[in-house]
Amino acid sequence: MSYQLYRNTTLGNCLAESLDELIQAQQITPNLALQVLLKFDKSINDALTTRLRNKISFKGHLNTYRFCDNVWTFVLNDVEFRNGDFVSVDKVKIVAVDGKSSAAAASQD
Template sequence: MAYQLYRNTTLGNILQESLDELMQSQKTTPQLALQVLLNFDKAIISALAQRVRNRLNFRSSLNTYRFYDNVWTFVLNDVEFREVAELIKADKVKIVACDGKNTGSNTTE
């Protein structure tokens, strides 16, 4: 389930559209398309774990939070993001966080 978060990115959407076109023209099977998506998910998670090293601090007031089906959702107000000397402010931010340790399962919900 956590894998599917990356499919909503621009790259993930384009990949899904390309696979849909290939299936409609019968140049690939649905099973192969699903396998390609699962490999995409694993590659994105691996790349983020190995290549992203930046740290970001933020300060805000918590509006609401929720924990459901191993997914945390936080809504923050008056947020200040700080990276070294750069400061970015936002009125409202929504953070959705999944448990990355359960990424070994092949759920396709």
């Protein structure tokens, strides 16, 4: 499930570690911890789709691209970002997941 992308963030890792400690102390069940993680996944995705309105433009030279299991991966060289400010970097990797198809698959689970 692509909802789990945000579990590797600092917030997601801290939540997982806290839940593990609660399971070890037998204060919650593993099933409850799993339900909390699933609610976290859904909440993060909902918040990012409804609350973020920032836009940024960028251009660069496409080095490689891949499409596998509804996930696009792009590697760009000499990238310039513009959002009022100008930032230039040597290399950027972009991973994009089709949220519509993954949300449909998640609702079928």
